[in-house]
Amino acid sequence: MTLDVAQLCAQLIRFDTTNRGGGDSAGEREAAEHVATVLSDSGVQPTLLEPAPRRTNVLARIPGTDPTLPAVLVQAHLDVVPADPAEWSFDPFGGEIRDGFVHGRGAVDMKDMAAMTLAVVHRWHTEGRRPRRDVVLAFVADEEDLGACGAHWLVEHHARHFAGVQAAISESGAFSYDVDGVRLYPIGTAERGTSHMKLTATGRAGHGSRRNPDNPVTALVTTLARIAAHQHPVVLTPTVEAFLVGAGKALGVEVDLDDVDATIARLGPAAKLVENTVRCSTTPTVLNAGYKVNVIPGTATAQLDVRTLPGTVDEVLATIDSLLAPGVTRELINHQAPVEAPVDTPWFTAMAEALRDEDPSAVIVPYCLGGGTDAKAFSRLGIHSYGFSPLLLPTEGYDYRAMAHGIDERVPVDGLEFGARVLDRFLTS
Secondary structure: OOOOHHHHHHHHHOOOOEEEEOOEEOOOHHHHHHHHHHHHHOOOOOEEEOOOOOOOEEEEEEOOOOOOOOEEEEEEEOOEOOOOHHHOOOOOOOOOEEOOEEEOOOOOOOHHHHHHHHHHHHHHHHHOOOOOOOEEEEEEOOOOOOOOOOHHHHHHHOHHHHOOEEEEEEOOOOEOEEEOOEEEEEEEEEEOEEEEEEEEEEOOOEEOOOOOOOOHHHHHHHHHHHHHHOOOOOOOOHHHHHHHHHHHHHHOOOOOOOOHHHHHHHOHHHHHHOOOOOOOEEEEEEEEEOOOOOEEOOEEEEEEEEEEOOOOHHHHHHHHHHHOOOOEEEEEEEEEOOEEOOOOOHHHHHHHHHHHHHOOOOEEEEEEEOOOOOHHHHHHHOOEEEEOOOEOOOOOOOOHHHOOOOOOOEEEHHHHHHHHHHHHHHHHO
16 A cells, blocks of 8 residues: 555654754654654665754665666755744644645645655555665755755765765756746756855944944945845856756747846746846845944944855855955855756656656756755765756646745645656656
8 A cells, every 4th residue: 555645745744843043943853753664664774863963864775676777866854944823824834634735834845855755665665666776865954054964964974875876856846837838847957056154344333423434334234235236247057048948949939148138038937937047146134233322333244145156156256355345354154056967968858758757748947946955965975966856736826936935835735646656757767
């Protein structure tokens, strides 16, 4: 008897694995132990690893029928971002299944992928099937912060578990995206890099009523205004260029790679899939200064969420330096380089074929993620990582891109069932 993928997803949602960042986490242990139990019941031997109390990771390897083939990694994180029940119309950790949806925090980010993977593995066990190649599984902690208790820690301390892995699949890709009746399925082949930054303005403290040309608050807000107003140049990575060409052809839109902004404007709703990835971005997000209205402080600080495209990191840092006002310095507080996997590979082809087998009208395009995932960790092992968490989504009344980290997060049951079938086809092909 196979396990129901919607029930698996609901069960995982009921474990509160909230990660508030900075080490403040409910922990993944109970969810990880549940995953380990499902794997054991599916004939797979799990390994549980904890770098810190309750920060639990689950690893496993399913041997393939042909040991000469390179292995594939399926990785999913078990932690979720916070959810304030007062803002939701249902219990974010209730895991309700109703109205054709599984409801709760993590439904699309990304306990859905974890559930689909478990459903496929259990199906193999009940039907006596095995994949052609080794399938390595990683259900990890701490993706919603820095990965220090999850993927990055595993890569640094337990890399042997990933021996022979050539490619990996995970979140943020292969979901259906309807544009005027055309169903695009963007597969993630690249991610912008993350360079979170702290700016510090140092000046002369004093009384708020007196003239002070060395006011650090003024220097800081001047710097932030310059940074916010700066428009970074267009950078066409291979992934983004392939998306523009492929989506443009499918939608009957003129594509002019010399005028990317105009091309994006012609894409209609599909513009949302690419508009944030043709440029780097430097976004002020946190401000700290002063403690009393009549006191000029000696220092003021801010934080920037900086996202970079492949080959642009040095240029972006130099640009930020040129925009700093006198007395303002910068420091990196988190740096993860951008990553890009090749499109012209058997891996990408197999993903596309698995999608088309379930949806013959599917239009497959590569795309670049504006944010980031644990792909940045596994890429350090030379693993090509793809955003491939397949879902067939409703065309009306459901905004998938608003679900992750949003209020009233939910995922369609038939979408999960579709995704499990696609995953099965891909992993056994």
